[in-house]
Amino acid sequence: MKRIYLDHASSMPVDLRVLSFALPFLATNHGNPSSLHAAGVDAKQAVEDARKKVSELIHAENENTILFTGGATEANNLAIRGTALRNSVSGKSVVASTIEHVSVLNPMKELQKQGFTFTTIPVDSTGVVSLDDLRKFVKKDTIVTSIMYANNEIGTIEPIQQISKIVHEQGMYLHVDAVAAAGRIPLDVQRDSIDLLTLSSNDLYGPPGAGALYVKPGVKLQSIMPGGGQERGLRSGTENVFAIAGMGEAARLAKEEMIQESKRLTAIRNSLISQIIQIKNAYLTGHPTQRLPHHASFRFSYIEGESILLNMDMYNIQIATGSACSSKTLEPSHVLLAIGLKHEEAHGSMVITLGRSNTIDDVPQITKAVSETVHRLRMMSPLAKEGR
Amino acid sequence: MAQVGYSKKVMEHFMNPQNVGVIENPDGYGKVGNPVCGDLMEIFIRVKNDIITDIKFRTFGCGSAIATSSMVTELAKGKHVDEALKITRADVAQELDGLPPQKMHCSNLAADALHEAIKDYRNKNKKK
Numbered sequence: 001m002k003r004i005y006l007d008h009a010s011s012m013p014v015d016l017r018v019l020s021f022a023l024p025f026l027a028t029n030h031g032n033p034s035s036l037h038a039a040g041v042d043a044k045q046a047v048e049d050a051r052k053k054v055s056e057l058i059h060a061e062n063e064n065t066i067l068f069t070g071g072a073t074e075a076n077n078l079a080i081r082g083t084a085l086r087n088s089v090s091g092k093s094v095v096a097s098t099i100e101h102v103s104v105l106n107p108m109k110e111l112q113k114q115g116f117t118f119t120t121i122p123v124d125s126t127g128v129v130s131l132d133d134l135r136k137f138v139k140k141d142t143i144v145t146s147i148m149y150a151n152n153e154i155g156t157i158e159p160i161q162q163i164s165k166i167v168h169e170q171g172m173y174l175h176v177d178a179v180a181a182a183g184r185i186p187l188d189v190q191r192d193s194i195d196l197l198t199l200s201s202n203d204l205y206g207p208p209g210a211g212a213l214y215v216k217p218g219v220k221l222q223s224i225m226p227g228g229g230q231e232r233g234l235r236s237g238t239e240n241v242f243a244i245a246g247m248g249e250a251a252r253l254a255k256e257e258m259i260q261e262s263k264r265l266t267a268i269r270n271s272l273i274s275q276i277i278q279i280k281n282a283y284l285t286g287h288p289t290q291r292l293p294h295h296a297s298f299r300f301s302y303i304e305g306e307s308i309l310l311n312m313d314m315y316n317i318q319i320a321t322g323s324a325c326s327s328k329t330l331e332p333s334h335v336l337l338a339i340g341l342k343h344e345e346a347h348g349s350m351v352i353t354l355g356r357s358n359t360i361d362d363v364p365q366i367t368k369a370v371s372e373t374v375h376r377l378r379m380m381s382p383l384a385k386e387g388r
Numbered sequence: 389m390a391q392v393g394y395s396k397k398v399m400e401h402f403m404n405p406q407n408v409g410v411i412e413n414p415d416g417y418g419k420v421g422n423p424v425c426g427d428l429m430e431i432f433i434r435v436k437n438d439i440i441t442d443i444k445f446r447t448f449g450c451g452s453a454i455a456t457s458s459m460v461t462e463l464a465k466g467k468h469v470d471e472a473l474k475i476t477r478a479d480v481a482q483e484l485d486g487l488p489p490q491k492m493h494c495s496n497l498a499a500d501a502l503h504e505a506i507k508d509y510r511n512k513n514k515k516k
Contacts (some may be wrong), residue, residue: 112487155465306450310394323426323450334427357400380408382430382446382452383423 001316008355009152009180009292010320011381012199015205015250015356022207028159034133034230043241045354050248055211057204057251058178058197059188064190067213067231068244072200073103074147075213076132077198078235079175080107082221082242083144084116087172091141093117095146095160097129098338101177104146105334121147125288125340127156134166142171144196149181151352153322153335154286155295157181164193173219179203183254184262195219199251201243205356206250210243265354268363273294277366279374285336285349294354299336302384303345305379311377312350315369395485397453405458407465409444415512418504420497429452431461431501435509438469445501452487452495456480460498469506475499 025046028083031039033047052063059233060066069075084094094108098120107121112118119137122130129147138145145167150157166191173195173289178187183204189197201210213219215234226237273296277284281301300308305359313317323346332346350370378384394402411432421428434442439503443465447457458482464472479501487496512513 302448304449304453307402310399310451314403343425345444347426349421380405380446381448382419382428383448 001175002365004315004317004366005202005357006352006366007318007320009222009351009353011208012202012205013357014202014207014246018206018246018249021249022242025245025337026242031241031300033241035355043239044091046241046245046248047239050244050251053248053255054199055214056147056257057182057187058199058214059104059190061190061212063190063213065216067215067235068239068242068247069097069211069213069231069316069369071211072101072177072203073196073201074235075198075211075388076101076103076244077107078143078178078213078221078224079198080104080146081111082234083175083196083219084111084172085224086220086222087143088116090140090172091143093119093139093142095119095121095134095138095142095145095171097121097123097146098153099123099127099129099150099156099335100146101152101179102334104148104175104177107353108146112232113188122155123338125341126153126285126290127154127285127335128290129158129163131159131162131166132278134163138167138169138171141171141278142167143196144173146170146175146232149176149178149187150185150199150292151179151286151335152335152353154297155180155186156287156289157185157292160192160194161291169195179226180292180295183251183258184265184294186233189216189315196221199247199248201247203251204247204254206247207245211239212247221231242345245382261356264360265358266293266376268335268354268360269296269352271360271363271367276370279371282374285339295313296354298350298351298352299341300348300350300374301345302348302381304375305349307377308348308350308373311373313366313371315373316367317366321351323347394455394488396452397483398452398483398487401455401458401484402451405454407444407458407461407469408446409483410446411442412471415503416505416507418501418506418508420500420504421449422451423448426450427497429453429457429494429497429501431457431466431505433502433505433509435469436476440467440469440472443502445498447498450491450495452484452491453497456487456496456498457501459483460502464502469509472504473506475502484489
């Protein structure tokens with residue numbers, strides 16, 4: 001059976017064009033960007049070229065706004081802890097939506113232990129951040145407000161322009177986690193007045209092991225990891241030139257191919273959604289229209305997500321779930337609870353994230369597998385009517 | 389080497405679970421777990437002369453919840469109720485060549501469901 005990989009939010013293949021572009025920096029043309037000899041200069045040039053390409057993907061003011069990190073978790077940590085600690089004389093409050101990634105929520109919880117006030121902003125049943133609450137809770141002493149561009153579990157795209165206006169009425173900085181959105185929809189940090197923005201290499205078909213933080217000129221932050229002072233002293237550690245060069249090339253390709261590819265994926269996504277919600281007691285999660293082009297997420301009553309995942313795997317189709325049983329904490333996804341699902345509803349979730357390898361011809365095989373999986377598990381479930 | 393994911397046996401029982409279904413007017417019925425927690429199991433038994441002659445289960449839950457349900461029905465079938473009462477959670481896990489550590493508690497309720505079903509059978513018989 002042909003493998004159909006539908007879990008691109010978890011891991012993406014590296015684009016072979018990216019790999020052949022970046023591989024020399026790992027094998028033959030290696031060097032430390034801090035070295036003054038020719039090999040070092042080549043490596044430094046590769047990093048600077050990548051900086052430019054990444055800055056262009058998000059329409060940044062210039063390439064010097066981009067800091068490379070070891071990944072998106074690190075970029076989120078740097079954005080939040082770096083600004084909060086640097087500006088704590090101006091205020092001791094941080095704000096985030098309830099559906100942020102844990103690499104945003106957990107640093108804020110850490111800050112809370114250090115005396116900061118941490119306020120979460122609720123979302124509606126489609127995952128859109130409550131603008132009224134944002135207006136209410138972002139105050140003069142709010143150093144950083146973190147709202148994601150789009151959510152990785154339910155695909156909802158947030159109204160970032162409106163959010164940015166509200167945040168800047170009183171608060172200091174807006175941080176946007178754009179890992180799920182980048183490469184799928186056009187981003188423009190200047191149009192949206194974004195102060196800090198997180199990107200991940202792998203989520204652009206780049207090599208894992210690199211991320212980037214956009215820092216608007218004038219934004220004050222401090223290093224959270226002292227060391228050799230690379231990346232303007234804000235992110236110490238020898239640059240991962242291979243991954244960074246790859247991320248740059250991936251960003252360039254994403255900018256070039258995004259519109260066309262997103263159009264293609266939207267057609268597949270729409271076809272999947274329209275067919276899967278025909279299944280009895282199957283529901284779309286997230287926003288019906290304001291959603292990422294490659295994202296389709298559902299919940300099915302009476303069955304459990306890990307079983308859905310394992311059963312779909314029998315068809316050689318890989319999906320994700322926000323079920324408790326598949327998590328380390330044994331709690332269902334905080335995103336699904338935040339959109340108002342009950343625990344027993346959140347347990348039955350399935351997330352599909354499409355990528356370049358998926359085609360419209362895969363749709364019948366996917367929908368057949370989903371339909372049979374749901375039926376089979378409901379036949380076994382004491383909660384469903386089918387088994388009776 | 390640390391075990392990665394589920395054992396082959398768990399997957400076999402997940403893919404091809406034994407004794408799925410319902411027994412009408414069972415001699416014993418046990419139900420444990422809670423859909424809020426993500427696992428709910430029920431076991432039905434038919435008993436003749438204290439021997440479990442038929443057993444069925446239905447389970448809402450993850451892979452190990454389904455596999456342990458299937459395994460416990462296999463272990464209990466044909467056994468005297470006193471013997472079946474001795475089947476423990478650990479026995480079930482062992483017969484499945486182990487479960488991932490985080491699954492040992494939450495998704496290993498099948499033995500409890502069996503014990504409930506046997507207790508139910510005994511209670512019903514006392515009244516007679």
